[in-house]
Structures are given as C-alpha cells and as structure tokens.
Amino acid sequence: MNRFFLLLLFLPIVAFSQRYLWPTNASPYMTSSFCEYRPGHYHSAIDIKTWNREGYPIYAVDEGRIYQIRVSPFGYGKALYLKLKDGRLAVYGHLQKFTPEIERVIRKLQIKNRRYTVTWRPESWPVKRGQVLGYTGQTGIGVPHLHFEIRSDERHPLNPLRFYPQVKDRLPPRLQSLLVIPQNASSRVDGSFLPRVYALQKNRSGEYVLKQPIKASGIIGFALRGYDQANGVYNKFSFYSLELIVNRTPLFRMRYDTLDFSLTAQVDVEIYYPFKADSNRVFHKLYIEPFNRLPFYQRKLGLGLISVNRDTLPFKIIASDFFGNRSVVKGKIIPAPSLPFGLPLTARQPDVAFLGLTLPRPLSLLRFYYETGKRKWRAAETFEILRRTYLSDRQQMLVRLPLPTSFNSCVKVRFAQAHFATDERIIPLDNSRKDLTETGLHFLNDRLVFTFRPPFVLPEMRLVLQTDEAETPLPL
Numbered sequence: 001m002n003r004f005f006l007l008l009l010f011l012p013i014v015a016f017s018q019r020y021l022w023p024t025n026a027s028p029y030m031t032s033s034f035c036e037y038r039p040g041h042y043h044s045a046i047d048i049k050t051w052n053r054e055g056y057p058i059y060a061v062d063e064g065r066i067y068q069i070r071v072s073p074f075g076y077g078k079a080l081y082l083k084l085k086d087g088r089l090a091v092y093g094h095l096q097k098f099t100p101e102i103e104r105v106i107r108k109l110q111i112k113n114r115r116y117t118v119t120w121r122p123e124s125w126p127v128k129r130g131q132v133l134g135y136t137g138q139t140g141i142g143v144p145h146l147h148f149e150i151r152s153d154e155r156h157p158l159n160p161l162r163f164y165p166q167v168k169d170r171l172p173p174r175l176q177s178l179l180v181i182p183q184n185a186s187s188r189v190d191g192s193f194l195p196r197v198y199a200l201q202k203n204r205s206g207e208y209v210l211k212q213p214i215k216a217s218g219i220i221g222f223a224l225r226g227y228d229q230a231n232g233v234y235n236k237f238s239f240y241s242l243e244l245i246v247n248r249t250p251l252f253r254m255r256y257d258t259l260d261f262s263l264t265a266q267v268d269v270e271i272y273y274p275f276k277a278d279s280n281r282v283f284h285k286l287y288i289e290p291f292n293r294l295p296f297y298q299r300k301l302g303l304g305l306i307s308v309n310r311d312t313l314p315f316k317i318i319a320s321d322f323f324g325n326r327s328v329v330k331g332k333i334i335p336a337p338s339l340p341f342g343l344p345l346t347a348r349q350p351d352v353a354f355l356g357l358t359l360p361r362p363l364s365l366l367r368f369y370y371e372t373g374k375r376k377w378r379a380a381e382t383f384e385i386l387r388r389t390y391l392s393d394r395q396q397m398l399v400r401l402p403l404p405t406s407f408n409s410c411v412k413v414r415f416a417q418a419h420f421a422t423d424e425r426i427i428p429l430d431n432s433r434k435d436l437t438e439t440g441l442h443f444l445n446d447r448l449v450f451t452f453r454p455p456f457v458l459p460e461m462r463l464v465l466q467t468d469e470a471e472t473p474l475p476l
Helices: 002-015 100-113 261-270 273-279
Strands: 030-032 046-049 057-059 064-071 078-084 089-098 118-120 132-136 145-151 174-182 196-202 208-210 214-227 241-246 249-255 306-308 313-320 326-335 346-349 352-360 363-373 376-379 384-390 394-402 410-417 423-428 439-444 447-452 463-466 471-474
Touching: 064 089, 064 100, 078 132, 089 100, 100 118, 174 326, 214 313, 261 273, 306 313, 306 326, 352 363, 352 410, 363 394
Parallel strands: 208 326, 214 326
Antiparallel strands: 030 046, 046 145, 057 132, 064 078, 064 118, 078 089, 089 132, 089 145, 174 196, 174 214, 196 208, 214 306, 241 249, 241 313, 313 326, 346 352, 352 394, 363 376, 363 410, 384 394, 410 423, 439 447, 463 471
C-alpha cells in the first residue's frame, strides 16, 4: 500500500522532469492551445500572446543547434527550427526577423535563388540556453503572436505545456451543450433518428446538468461543446482531456498529448462535422469512429458507444485542462420505446377521426388529446379501438376518436411501454379527407397494385401478407 502511494506522488514530477526556458519575454500568456480545431487540421503548437505587437526577442529554450531556417509568405512565415540537446525540436513561427547574423545568410540565399521563399539548414550553428534567436512578428498568417512547438525526436508535435508548469491556469473548462447522436437506423433520441442538442446549465455545486432528460433507444453516442479558459486572458482554448463514464463504467477517455502530422486531416473525424459545416459549432465526439486512427484515445475501453436497453443509465462526463482543472456533466439516459411510431392512415369526418396506429407491445398507457389552441391540449374522454392485431413486438390498431366542436387540426397520442419512459406524438388531421375509400387494389400483369392517397409524407412504408399462421414481408 505504501509503495502505491509513493508512485502516485512521483507521477507529476515525471510529467515536468524536463523544463525548458519560456521562449519569449513578450508575456506568460497563451492565445491558442495545443490541438485546437483548425479547418482541415489540428493546431500543432501553443500561441503566445505578444499584445498585438512585434519585436519581442525569442530565446533558445535549451542548449542545441539551429536545425533549419525557413522563410515563406505563407504558413509559418519566417520560422526557426532548433534541435535541442535531448533530441527534440523547438519550432518558432511567424517571426518578424532573425538575429543579424542569420538575416545576412538568409538575404544572400534569397538573392542567389532570386526568390523570397527559402529553406536553409546550416552545417553547424550551436546555441546556448537563453540565447536570442530572433524577434516575434506576424509573417505568414495571423495577427502578431509567437507560434511555438515542441516536437519529439520522431518529429511528432508534443503538448508544450508538458514542459512549462509555471503557466497560470486555475479556471475550469466552460461547457455549453451536449449532442446525442443515434448510431444506426434502429436507434432513436427523443423519438427521432436525428441528433439532438441538449443545453447545459451549472447548478449550485458547480456541476453541469441537462435542462431535460435524454430519452433514447438503441445505440447512441455523445459529443460535447465547450472551451477551456485561463487566468489573465479572455481567449478560448481546447480541452486537454475528455472522459465518459456510464453506469459507473468508463467507456471513453482521450488526451491531447501528441499529434501525428500524417493524421491531422482527421480533425473533422474527431468532431461531429455535420454541425460544424451547417452552423459552425464544434462538438467533440465522446466515441471513436472505426476509421479514426488519431493517437488521443485509450482504445482498450472500447469505442465509447452507449447501448440503451431497459435500464436507466446514469452518466458522467469529465472535461479537464492540462493543469487538472475540470468540469463535470451529470445526467441520465431514460429508455424510450425502441419501435418507431407508425401512422399508416388517418381519416376525419366532421365529428370523428379514424387513426391507424402502430405501437409498442405491451402498452401500459394510451391516451389521446385534442388541440384546442396554440400549445393547448384537452384530454379525450373516450376513444374506441375498432380493430387490434398483435405482432411479435408491436401491435396495430384502428382507433375511433370522437372530435369536439372546438377543435384545431391536430390530436396528440401519449403512450408508454412497461418499464420505459412515456412518449408522445402529434398527429395532423387532413380536413379534406372524409373517409378511407380513396384506395384501390388491382392486378397489373404479374403485379398487385395498391393505390392510396396519404395526407402527408409517410416516414416508412411496408407491405405484409398476413395469414393465420404467419406474416410475410413483400418487396415493394
């Protein structure tokens, strides 16, 4: 037991065992964090605030040698690559200029090549820790700031905060909304196969909760929208880690510790891209797509998908920054009927409506309501089931519903299956439909033709041949 306790105490020391010098005296603040979303790629660095000014000196963060100088009107602009004594690479981007000695070499190379864009790798240019290498600027793209990377000896970007424990950050991430995404055709969220956004609000204990419960069935996935924050600045940063726990079991865990440049285009796989493309909202998935090869995940936990059956599932989401500040979302997933609500045909006469319904089996609740005004409903006192057919997991029924004189164009059906949450659907009634006689059945060569005129677009259509022994689906 004592050995385990000593190991826990040692872990943070290992994380910060190698400390580099802060790369500039412009400020100790960041304006962008590691692995933030960028269109088509991840941000492979931290950006350091230079107060919208140029000309602050940049320093060698440790002893080493200049590995490469690159000058371009695009991308990093003027950039310096420093090979450190431990084998890692420090990258400084968007510089205003280099030291005079380096500037002279670069200028001669540009004149020789007769072009502005050049790349130079000196044979030997050693530097000492703290030596001035150049000055901050805004070459390439963006406003004045210092783009600073640490790359491994395999040239993979590392999270630079691993080497800078002095950065001030005591603020937890701020969370905005949770996206729940059905994962296949038989999954539903609040009765729909479309993703559903749930707003988050902070309670008195500092935890985030959903303003309404999640009712779902089948297999679903979560995605979280929010941002991190830090002391002294108003910039919005990316999370460092995300974790999902369902029914006390960890299902998903990820951390932005390193990045592979060859996989950076998968940034649009890690987020839920349809919402980004449609409304510019970035939701980070709390599950892994089968084709996602990014290195952020603890894959032994699985893909992070949630299977909703009969039991209510409590869940917890933990969003953390690099320094351990965290925000927690807590909620419950309530099982909802997994069968789609079916409304094959409706018909309306002046004082009565006929509803053909497909509902789950068995039912523990079935009620009807009339629309008497805008968002005003009155319960129906009576209804009559004219015909009912039981199938293996559902039932079909024809309901006769008397209509009041003061009635708008919709009725609402509320139903529940044993052990599941209550669900409800609104049914529009077509005033022009008077009966169910607008159907036809005839033969055309070797085909059976069935014609009808539905009052609205049908969500699905199936044809079944039913006998006393069984029912057989027929191709359409």
